Amino acid sequence: MISNALSVIYISEGEFSVSDYDYDLFVIGAGSGGVRAARIAAAYGARVAICEESRVGGTCVIRGCVPKKLFSYAAHFAEEFEDAAGYGWKVGPSSFSWKRLIENKDHEIDRLNKIYLRLLSDANVKLYPVHGKLVDSHHVQLGEDIVGAEKILIATGGWPWMPEIPGSEHVFSSNEAFHLQELPRRMVIVGGGYIACEFAGIFNGLGVEVVQVYRGEQILRGFDDDVRTSLAREMSTKGIQICLHRNVTKVTRDADGGLDVELDDATVLRTDAVMSATGRVPNVRKLGLEAAGVHVQAGGAIAVNEYSVTNVPHIFAVGDVTNRVNLTPVALMEGHAFADTEFGDKPSPVNHDFIPSAVFTHPQIATVGYSEKDAASHFGRLEIFRSEFTPLKHTLSGREEKTMMKLIVQAATDKVVGLHVVGMDAAEIVQGFAIALKSGLTKQQFDCTTGIHPTAAEELVTMRTAVQG
Ligand code: NDP
Numbered sequence: 001m002i003s004n005a006l007s008v009i010y011i012s013e014g015e016f017s018v019s020d021y022d023y024d025l026f027v028i029g030a031g032s033g034g035v036r037a038a039r040i041a042a043a044y045g046a047r048v049a050i051c052e053e054s055r056v057g058g059t060c061v062i063r064g065c066v067p068k069k070l071f072s073y074a075a076h077f078a079e080e081f082e083d084a085a086g087y088g089w090k091v092g093p094s095s096f097s098w099k100r101l102i103e104n105k106d107h108e109i110d111r112l113n114k115i116y117l118r119l120l121s122d123a124n125v126k127l128y129p130v131h132g133k134l135v136d137s138h139h140v141q142l143g144e145d146i147v148g149a150e151k152i153l154i155a156t157g158g159w160p161w162m163p164e165i166p167g168s169e170h171v172f173s174s175n176e177a178f179h180l181q182e183l184p185r186r187m188v189i190v191g192g193g194y195i196a197c198e199f200a201g202i203f204n205g206l207g208v209e210v211v212q213v214y215r216g217e218q219i220l221r222g223f224d225d226d227v228r229t230s231l232a233r234e235m236s237t238k239g240i241q242i243c244l245h246r247n248v249t250k251v252t253r254d255a256d257g258g259l260d261v262e263l264d265d266a267t268v269l270r271t272d273a274v275m276s277a278t279g280r281v282p283n284v285r286k287l288g289l290e291a292a293g294v295h296v297q298a299g300g301a302i303a304v305n306e307y308s309v310t311n312v313p314h315i316f317a318v319g320d321v322t323n324r325v326n327l328t329p330v331a332l333m334e335g336h337a338f339a340d341t342e343f344g345d346k347p348s349p350v351n352h353d354f355i356p357s358a359v360f361t362h363p364q365i366a367t368v369g370y371s372e373k374d375a376a377s378h379f380g381r382l383e384i385f386r387s388e389f390t391p392l393k394h395t396l397s398g399r400e401e402k403t404m405m406k407l408i409v410q411a412a413t414d415k416v417v418g419l420h421v422v423g424m425d426a427a428e429i430v431q432g433f434a435i436a437l438k439s440g441l442t443k444q445q446f447d448c449t450t451g452i453h454p455t456a457a458e459e460l461v462t463m464r465t466a467v468q469g
Pocket residue numbers: 163190191192193194195196198214215216220221247277278279280325326327357358359360
């Protein structure tokens with residue numbers, strides 16, 4: 001039944017009264033952005049409901065960041081056991097159980113999923129565990145029911161995209177990588193982005209022979225060139241075979257039950273599993289956007305302004321479905337800002353400048369601000385500081401793994417506009433430095449900050465001689 005859509009009475013600008021719809025806010029998609037927005041709006045007194053066709057928690061919790069990082073920890077142990085020898089440890093024979101890892105990871109995801117469910121119920125947000133489809137700009141179909149809402153927020157995230165090639169049925173995405181029945185002996189990973197590089201490191205660390213096939217000239221397009229080359233070198237040293245300038249044209253099952261992966265130079269790679277990490281697309285399938293009059297951009301992303309408003313003034317969108325910066329903390333920020341603006345009388349435009357991010361490769365990458373190439377086109381003359389060194393830990397472990405750190409400084413203002421780290425603990429290091437870049441601090445302010453010794457991070461406040469500029 002469609003509830004009667006009477007007009008909302010505004011008390012004053014920015015405040016709201018209870019509307020005659022079923023809800024003041026209906027959120028489609030209970031991932032990071034949707035849940036945050038629902039909870040904050042409810043805390044402001046709004047009557048809020050949310051729907052989710054999969055499990056509450058979204059990509060990050062269920063099939064993304066969290067299980068991926070757990071896998072990455074698992075993969076690191078192989079090197080830890082080896083590194084221990086240099087410190088006098090004799091580690092006995094080790095073995096790895098993929099089944100145990102999957103079970104324990106699933107258990108943790110169940111726990112997080114329950115926390116998310118409790119957060120919603122504690123906030124008095126009504127959950128509809130079904131697909132939601134807009135039937136018009138104020139109503140959402142939920143199975144047999146239709147509910148009305150004064151405002152609607154779309155937070156449906158993204159979904160893996162894979163090119164159609166002969167044999168696509170043998171290829172899986174990151175979604176399935178979290179549930180493989182067995183750990184393959186050999187694997188081909190297609191793509192050169194975040195997910196391909198992270199999973200290449202994970203499976204390689206777990207003992208799988210990994211070949212990464214990428215169509216471009218170097219992995220991680222868009223990252224700083226020094227970061228790309230440093231990481232590619234480290235990944236190769238660890239045994240990942242990176243095949244550049246290649247596309248996969250065909251996958252066939254061979255007589256032994258293995259897979260033959262044909263590349264566009266006629267090479268055939270024999271493998272046991274093929275994973276595609278060739279990008280993600282906004283999840284707008286069967287959402288009824290046309291019925292509600294919501295515009296999408298080329299590629300399917302919902303077009304929004306800095307307040308996450310779509311072309312329909314009472315329909316909003318946050319997170320990966322808008323394809324702005326596709327990261328969990330960004331979706332959280334956008335969801336929170338939306339709720340503050342619409343229900344908390346605190347207009348909060350989202351600012352996407354200087355968002356730090358990490359790629360949980362082996363070793364990690366973390367970065368905030370501009371690559372050297374992008375900085376050159378935005379900030380004119382630059383001073384570049386770069387350092388590459390063996391981290392202290394590896395003096396005794398004997399591991400051949402370098403850490404690379406780089407600062408990019410605008411010469412005219414002395415502001416640090418790019419900071420990049422490839423190496424152990426990069427993500428933990430860069431989180432703190434992101435505050436400095438976001439605050440517009442100068443190289444001189446970096447220089448007068450005391451280092452913590454002995455750490456790798458101290459290098460970022462002790463680099464004195466520009467390698468260029
Ligand atoms: P990315 O966009 O990072 O990478 C996609 C890769 O696939 C690129 O190397 C791209 O090549 C390649 N590709 C695209 N189309 C084709 C094609 N037709 N044939 C062959 N190769 C192709 O996407 P991901 O799937 O890796 O990740 C999606 C997003 O998820 C990321 O952009 C990131 O925002 C987020 N994410 C963040 C993580 C983190 O914060 N640690 C972890 C995982 C994901 P090309 O470069 O030439 O376009």
